Amino acid sequence: MTNKKFAQRIGCVALSLFLSGCIPKSIIDEVSLMHYIGFDREKKMLKASVVYPNYATEGNSTLLTAEAKNPSSLQNELGHKSQFEYEVGQLRVMIFGDKLSRYGLADVLDTICKDPKIGVIRIVISDGSPDLILRKTLNKSPLYLKNLIDKSIEDEGIPDINLHVMYDQYFGSGIDMSFPNLKVDSKGDIKIDGMGIFKGDKLKFKISDKEAFLLKLMMDRNKNGVYSFNLDKNEHKGNIGVRILYGKHKVKVIKEGNQEKAKMDLTLNIKLEGLPKGVKLEKERDLILFKKALQKSISTEAESLLKDFQANGVDPVGLGRIYKVNRSNYSEQNFYKMIYRNMKFDVNTKIIVRQTGVGNIES
Amino acid sequence: MKVNVEKHFQVSAFFTFFLIHSSQTGVGILNFQNQVIKGAEQDAWISLIITGVITHIILYIIFKLLDEENNDLVAVHHYCFGKTMGNILSVLAMIYFWLASLTVLRAYIEVIQIWVYPTIKTWQLCIVFGLTFYYLIKSGFRTLSGFSFWGVVLPSFLFFLIYFPMKHTNYIYLLPAFSHSLSELFISSKAFSLLFLGFEWIVIYYPFIRRNPNSKNISKWAYFGNLYTIIVYLIVTLISFLYFNQEVLQQLPWATLMMVKIVHFSFLERFEYAFIFIWLLVVISPICISLWACTRIIKRTFSIPPKASLKMLLLAEMIAAISLQEFKSIDHLINLTSKVGIGFVYLYLPLLLIIKLIKNNFIKNRLNKI
Numbered sequence: 001m002t003n004k005k006f007a008q009r010i011g012c013v014a015l016s017l018f019l020s021g022c023i024p025k026s027i028i029d030e031v032s033l034m035h036y037i038g039f040d041r042e043k044k045m046l047k048a049s050v051v052y053p054n055y056a057t058e059g060n061s062t063l064l065t066a067e068a069k070n071p072s073s074l075q076n077e078l079g080h081k082s083q084f085e086y087e088v089g090q091l092r093v094m095i096f097g098d099k100l101s102r103y104g105l106a107d108v109l110d111t112i113c114k115d116p117k118i119g120v121i122r123i124v125i126s127d128g129s130p131d132l133i134l135r136k137t138l139n140k141s142p143l144y145l146k147n148l149i150d151k152s153i154e155d156e157g158i159p160d161i162n163l164h165v166m167y168d169q170y171f172g173s174g175i176d177m178s179f180p181n182l183k184v185d186s187k188g189d190i191k192i193d194g195m196g197i198f199k200g201d202k203l204k205f206k207i208s209d210k211e212a213f214l215l216k217l218m219m220d221r222n223k224n225g226v227y228s229f230n231l232d233k234n235e236h237k238g239n240i241g242v243r244i245l246y247g248k249h250k251v252k253v254i255k256e257g258n259q260e261k262a263k264m265d266l267t268l269n270i271k272l273e274g275l276p277k278g279v280k281l282e283k284e285r286d287l288i289l290f291k292k293a294l295q296k297s298i299s300t301e302a303e304s305l306l307k308d309f310q311a312n313g314v315d316p317v318g319l320g321r322i323y324k325v326n327r328s329n330y331s332e333q334n335f336y337k338m339i340y341r342n343m344k345f346d347v348n349t350k351i352i353v354r355q356t357g358v359g360n361i362e363s
Numbered sequence: 364m365k366v367n368v369e370k371h372f373q374v375s376a377f378f379t380f381f382l383i384h385s386s387q388t389g390v391g392i393l394n395f396q397n398q399v400i401k402g403a404e405q406d407a408w409i410s411l412i413i414t415g416v417i418t419h420i421i422l423y424i425i426f427k428l429l430d431e432e433n434n435d436l437v438a439v440h441h442y443c444f445g446k447t448m449g450n451i452l453s454v455l456a457m458i459y460f461w462l463a464s465l466t467v468l469r470a471y472i473e474v475i476q477i478w479v480y481p482t483i484k485t486w487q488l489c490i491v492f493g494l495t496f497y498y499l500i501k502s503g504f505r506t507l508s509g510f511s512f513w514g515v516v517l518p519s520f521l522f523f524l525i526y527f528p529m530k531h532t533n534y535i536y537l538l539p540a541f542s543h544s545l546s547e548l549f550i551s552s553k554a555f556s557l558l559f560l561g562f563e564w565i566v567i568y569y570p571f572i573r574r575n576p577n578s579k580n581i582s583k584w585a586y587f588g589n590l591y592t593i594i595v596y597l598i599v600t601l602i603s604f605l606y607f608n609q610e611v612l613q614q615l616p617w618a619t620l621m622m623v624k625i626v627h628f629s630f631l632e633r634f635e636y637a638f639i640f641i642w643l644l645v646v647i648s649p650i651c652i653s654l655w656a657c658t659r660i661i662k663r664t665f666s667i668p669p670k671a672s673l674k675m676l677l678l679a680e681m682i683a684a685i686s687l688q689e690f691k692s693i694d695h696l697i698n699l700t701s702k703v704g705i706g707f708v709y710l711y712l713p714l715l716l717i718i719k720l721i722k723n724n725f726i727k728n729r730l731n732k733i
Contacts, residue, residue: 009498012494012497016494016495019490023483024480089633090632113614113615116620116635119627119632119633120625120627163624164606164624164625165531167607167611167614168608168611171610171611171613171614172608172611321535321608322535325535325538325539326538326539327539328539328542
């Protein structure tokens with residue numbers, strides 16, 4: 001009796017062990033784990049370029065391209081060109097070419113939203129075709145491009161954009177998408193160059209590095225980056241870069257007469273590295289003068305950036321979303337047609353000089 | 364009709380906490396968000412509290428329903444409706460329990476198919492899981508309560524994961540707060556009640572919990588179990604509302620798993636795969652406890668030994684799970700179960716209590732007359 005029971009139990013265990021062999025398996029050397037994928041539009045077709053490292057042969061990474069009419073068959077087309085099956089599970093960066101961004105990303109974005117295998121990836125756009133950029137990454141280390149973008153977002157004043165933020169901005173009302181922009185510079189290095197601002201799923205216009213940093217100050221929690229400005233007051237002249245360590249932003253939309261006004265308060269803690277000749281921060285007067293000049297510079301530039309957005313009819317800061325908070329009868333269309341167009345902007349900056357380094361400040 | 368369960372089959376009252384909590388948490392928590400926001404949108408967390416409180420009241424009703432004399436559902440049915448009618452009603456309750464078990468199993472298999480192995484067949488998973496369930500349920504109620512203990516304790520470390528989405532939360536998504544009418548809140552409440560279903564199996568395993576003669580121990584632990592469920596759901600709901608805005612929640616059906624995507628460690632890029640399999644520990648308890656309750660009802664009504672009925676029930680469940688092929692039919696199954704469950708728990712049980720009280724009165728009156 002006990003023997004029979006024992007045999008039954010062993011049988012059960014053995015059966016479940018064998019059955020787990022039914023699970024589909026992927027052997028790491030026998031899949032193409034793509035790290036980067038670039039999408040662009042070519043001759044009315046969707047073109048994808050993928051980069052995957054060759055772990056088996058220890059060679060450089062490989063770049064493959066394929067064209068198809070829709071994103072799903074694209075994967076198939078790519079599969080026809082490679083010896084191993086594709087896996088998108090380790091995808092880190094997705095690049096959209098200029099033509100596709102201007103044509104509209106909806107097809108591709110809807111497909112990624114439905115694919116549970118894609119993790120929280122970085123999404124960027126590029127000047128020209130993504131091929132140019134991906135080709136440059138081939139002889140670098142496999143995660144080069146991902147680290148480059150991560151670091152720029154962490155320290156160098158590019159707004160934090162990833163798949164989650166994309167969902168938020170793409171589906172959410174009262175905010176528009178924006179992605180960092182990549183380009184290959186004249187020396188042949190990959191470089192982050194400003195951002196692209198979208199309206200709906202279409203690229204509307206691009207902003208410079210400096211403007212991207214201002215945008216980051218207005219929307220991100222992390223405000224790390226360097227702001228450079230021209231000091232031109234009395235006898236002090238020169239271009240300085242200040243590093244912003246951390247800070248806060250507070251955005252409000254208030255009614256002023258018939259107009260809505262977006263009021264933005266920035267509190268920024270900065271670190272001074274170099275100062276132009278003649279500015280001595282020990283002197284109270286110089287410090288105040290310097291702070292005022294910096295505050296004014298940031299405020300005016302931020303205001304003109306907001307006006308720029310307004311003129312182009314885009315809202316990457318998400319003012320619509322802030323407007324919505326206190327109004328139950330909000331409609332996105334109405335807001336952008338009637339209110340946003342006539343909105344006024346008021347940016348107030350408060351600077352706190354936290355550090356001036358350890359060197360002798362008197363020079 | 365009192366059921367006497369021998370002492371060595373019983374578990375201590377403390378386990379009620381784990382039994383109640385673990386039978387409430389199933390697959391629903393992985394994707395409830397886009398259902399519950401249909402009425403009250405960002406205010407749906409208020410509906411959650413409403414549902415939680417109502418569930419508390421139902422638990423109170425259940426403890427009123429079960430007393431010294433009639434200490435499980437079958438006995439109550441016999442007492443109120445007589446033998447034949449009572450048996451019919453018990454069998455109907457059993458069908459609902461079986462349906463609940465099937466729903467959790469099929470929904471979990473669907474999660475695995477969608478997220479991890481798109482090409483795996485339902486029958487393969489069914490056999491692997493079916494053997495596990497058979498082994499667990501056959502070992503009896505004590506093993507099940509032990510399992511539900513570990514099914515609550517082990518996955519509780521997953522709570523630390525809320526640190527990762529915390530970094531991306533935005534309080535603005537909860538505003539404007541309190542802007543929905545009561546009827547909208549109730550629509551969301553109804554959607555939430557699916558998440559709370561499962562605690563009602565206590566009407567079957569109640570005799571298996573050891574009682575101290577002097578105390579209200581069992582009900583105390585049961586209330587704590589439900590309270591813990593409310594807290595867990597509240598945290599998950601609030602975090603997902605703060606992490607996603609409402610429009611995104613409408614578009615993404617698997618919000619909890621989408622939220623887990625943001626978790627990554629330097630040695631583990633995609634945590635949601637680990638999460639899904641850790642979740643197996645959580646879903647085993649509701650599937651097994653409800654199936655065990657089915658076998659118990661069959662034993663009490665027809666005196667068929669659980670061993671035989673368990674095989675039949677499991678087989679039927681596997682066949683039903685395999686025959687649901689379209690993704691739409693799984694939705695229909697979930698809808699059906701939630702409707703039946705809401706009817707059973709929130710309407711039928713209170714009604715049963717009223718009938719029982721009337722009957723009590725009636726008998727008392729008659730005794731007085733004699």
